[in-house]
Amino acid sequence: MADDLPDYYFRIRENGAVVFRVTTENRQRRIELDEIATVNVKNGTVKPHGEVALTQPDRDAIATWLAARVDQLAARDVDDILRAADHLNLTAQWVQSRASDDQLDAVTDALLLAMHDLRTVLVRKKSERILGASDGG
Template identity: 50%
Template sequence: MSLSLPDLYFRIKENGASVFRVVTDTRQNRMDLVQIANANVRNGEIRPQGGETPTAEEEAEIRAWIETRRADLAARHLQDIDRTIDFLNLSTQWAQSKATEDDLEAVSDRLLLAMHDLRTVIVRKKADRLMKERDDG
C-alpha cells in the first residue's frame, strides 16, 4: 500500500458512488473507511450518509469526481460504439464464411430486428440534424 492515501475513496455503483472518508490511525497502523455520502452521477446530487456530513473541501472533491466520472463514462460509451461497429463487421464475416444454417437460424431474427431498430433511429436522427441545419442556415 502506498504511503500517501487519498482523503476520499469512491466505491463505484451503477449510478454514482458511495463516498468514504479515509481515516488512518498511524499509532496502530490502522485504516478505516467512514461513509460520508452517496454521489449520483446522473443528477449531481450528493446525499450525506452515516450521520456524517462532507466538509466543503470534501464536497468540492466529490463534485470534481462526479464531473470526471461523467467524462469517463461518455468516453467509454463512444469506445463501446466503436467496438460495436467492429463486432458488426466480424459478425458479417462470420455469417458469410463460417456460420452454419442452424447458426444463422438461431440469430437471424434477433439480429435483423436489432439492426433495423438501430438503422431507423440513426436515419431519423440524421434527418433531424439535416433539417435543423437547413432551417438554421
Template identity: 65%
Template structure:
C-alpha cells in the same frame, strides 16, 4: 503501493458511489474509512451520510470526482459502441464464410430486426441533427 493514501475513497455502486474520508492519522496506524456521503453520478445529487455535515472542500472534491466519472462513463459508452461495430463486422465475415445454413436460419431474423431498428433510429437522429443545423443558419 504509494506511501500516501488519498484523502477520499469512492466506492463505486449503481448510479454513483459511496464516499469515504480516509484516515491514517490514528494511534493504531490503521486505515479508517468514514462514510461521509452518497453521490448519484447521473444527476450529481450528493447526500450526506448520517449526521455528517459536508464541508465546502468535500463538496468540491466530490463534484470533481463526479465530473471525471461522468466523462469516464461517456467514453466507455462510445467505446462499447465501437466494439459493437467491430463485432458486426466479425458477424458479417462469419455469415459470409463460416456459418452453416442452420446457423444462419437461427440468427437471420433476429439480426435483421435489430439492424432495421438501429438503422431507423440512426436515420431519424441524423435527420433531426440536420434539421437543427438548417434552423440555426
C-alpha cells in the same frame, strides 16, 4: 504508504458511488474509511451519510470526482458502440464464411430486426441534426 493515500475513496456502485473520507490519524496509524456520502451519477445527487455534515473540501472532491466519472462513462459508451461496430463487421464475416444454415436460422431474424431498429433511429437522429443545423441551431 499512508502519506500516499488520497483524502477520499469512492466505492463505485451501479448508479454512482459511496464516498469515504480516508484517515490515518489514530493511535495505530491504521487506515480508516469513514463513510460520508452517496453520489448518484445519473442525476448528480449527493446525500450525506447519517449525521455527517459535508465540508467544502468534501463537496469539492465529490464534484471533481463526479465530473470525471461522467466523462469516463461517456467515453466508455462511445468505446462500447465502436466495439459493437467492430463486432458487426466480424458477424458479417462469420455469416459470409463460416455460418451453417442452422446457425443462420437461429440468428437472422433477431439480427435483421435489431439492425433495422438501429438504422431507423440513426437515420432519424441524423436527419434531426441536419435539420437543426440548417435552422441555425
